[in-house]
Amino acid sequence: MRMNEHFENHRAVLDTVRRFERMVAQHESVFFDLEDFENIIDHYVTNAEFDKALQACEAALGQYPFSTELLIDRAQVTAMRGDYTEAERQIDHVADLDPTNADVAVTRGIISTQRGEFAQAVDFFRAGLEQEPEREDIHFNLGLAFQSWQKFKSAAKHYKQSLRLNPDNETGVQELLHCLDITARLEEHEAFFQRFTDDDPYSATAWYNLGQYWYRREDFTKAAEAFDYAVTISADFYDAHHWLADTFVCQQEYLKAIPEFELAYPTGEPTDEALCNIGECYEKLRDWEPARRYYRQALEINPAMDEAWFGQGVLLQEQERWLEAIHYFRKATELYADSGEYWSALGAAENQVGNVVSALEAYEKATEVAPEDAQGWVSWSAILYEQGHFTEAVELVRHAVELHPHEAHFHYMLCAYLLADGRMREAYNTLETALTLSFDQHVLLFDYFPELREQPGLKRLIEQFRK
Known part of the structure; x- marks a missing residue:
């Protein structure tokens, strides 16, 4: 399928989904043909909206109660929602109706994968392939089963075969790259991704996939070139615009990134993610007003977007408006409590206004x-040190040293804390390690703790390493 056809079909599917959602919201009865229902269900499954997918299955079966395809869809969605017993009951019913249908084995494989019974899942998927060896979705599901089983090389083999049959599977590309990355085999697969562009140099998908490969390799220049080809071939390839923008961000070329993020959504239909990304670019450029404006626009679309709340906090922090920043950082932690970055930023702001206990x-x-994350341990220890709790500070900064044993900075901090705690022998041993790792960084010791300049033993040890 040519990319322009792909996007036309994608837009048509989205229009159908919107029409279906209006029908549900208004309790109307609207007719859809079978293919439309299949597209609606597939859209929800792709976006992991399994409750909506099941709702679409039930609506579809209300109009097409004898459709084997819909019965299979419902069984698979039921499994994805975690109701394995009911999914098995449903697929057993389909097997009674159509025992030779390859999707019976595939569905049983999906159920087994969801249950963590990976060997059994692989057997089911292979049985499906015996019936239909050119089914890209079966290879993809085999990849997922092997990946969940921690057999990454086998997973990669099936993801590759899935992509040979259907290069448009963006999820397949991401999962393949993950498996290659985790097995340190990314570099040797350059030819695999390059071949798609060689075979069809006018395929936007092929260039997009190649861009994903170079992005994962952290070669952002080549990634940008590939994504640029993709959007040149297909100007409304929104995901490619997004990734092109992201490669510019990785290269700190924020002015280039902004217009690409603006092209990462249909005209007049901005996404909260794109607006937040634009806000962050302006933040990096230290252009506070447009940064604030874009963060607020993102929150108008999605008030629960923690990244935008955090971004506004960062803007205020950079302007040393600490008390105002606290409000935004707190909101970010309320929305997403599992971010160490959010909590550390809140701690820094609380400390700046003198709220030591809250910090x-x-x-x-x-x-x-x-x-x-070493920064949390270091910042926590610094406050304890300032409060005179030297022993506790020592124990905390040790965590940073354990996380980054080759980072001299943390060893110098540990040395200072040990000196303050009166543990001279440990302090000098730690200083020797720090000086060995990076002699030049010893000035940090006096930057952070100027009172140590008067320590004669410290001076002598440093002078020994200078020589």
Whole structure:
């Protein structure tokens, strides 16, 4: 399918979905043909809106009660919602009606995958392939089963076959790249993705997939080139515009990113994500007013968008309007409590206005939800150090050292805390490690803790390493 046809079909599907949703909202009875219902159900499944997908299945079966395809759709959606017993009952009924249908085995495979019975799932999917060996969706489901089973090489093999049969499967591209990344085999698959553009240089999808490959490789220049080809071939390829913008962001080319984010949605139909991304670009450019405007527009579309609340907090923080920033950071943590970044920002703002207890609580929460983030431990320890709780500060900054043992900065902080706690031998051992890792960074010790300039033993040790 040519890309312009793909987008025309996509727009038609969205129009059908909107018409169906209006019907449901207004309790109207509107006729859809079978293909329309299949498209509606597929749209909801693709977007993981399984309750809506089941609602569409029931509405469709109300008009086409003997459709085997719809009965299978309903069984698969029921499995995706986690109701495995009911899904099995439904697919057993389909098997009685049509025992040779390959989708019976596929549905049983989906149920087994959802249940974590991966070996059984693979057997079911392979049985389906024996009946219909060129089914790209069966290869894709085999990929998902193997991936869930932690067998990433086998998963990659089936994702690749799925993409050979259907290069338009964007989810398949992402899952394949993940499997190749986790098995450190990305580099050796350049030819696989390049071949699609060689076979059809006018395929926007092929260039888009190649862009995804280079993006995952963190070669943002080549990724941008590929995404640029995709949008040149198909100007309304919104996802490609989004990824092109994102590659510019990764290269800190925010002025280039902004117009691409503006093209990442149909005219007059901005998304909250695009508006928030534009706001962040203006924030990085330190252009506060348009940044604030775009963040607010994003919240008008989606008041529960935590990124936009956080972004407004960052704007205020950058302008040292700490008290106002607290409100926005708190709202962000209320909407998404699992972000260490949000809690750390809230802790910093609370500390700036003198709310030490609230700051400590925020940093404690930051380390609870993101223990792998060193910044939370460091910031928490710094407040304790300022409060004279040296032993506690030592224990906290040790977490940062454990997370980043080769980062001299954290060793220097630990040295200072140990000195303040009177643990001289440990402090000097830690300083030796820090000086070995980076002698030049020893000035940080005195930047953070100017009182240490008068420590004679410290000076002597530093001078020994200088020589």
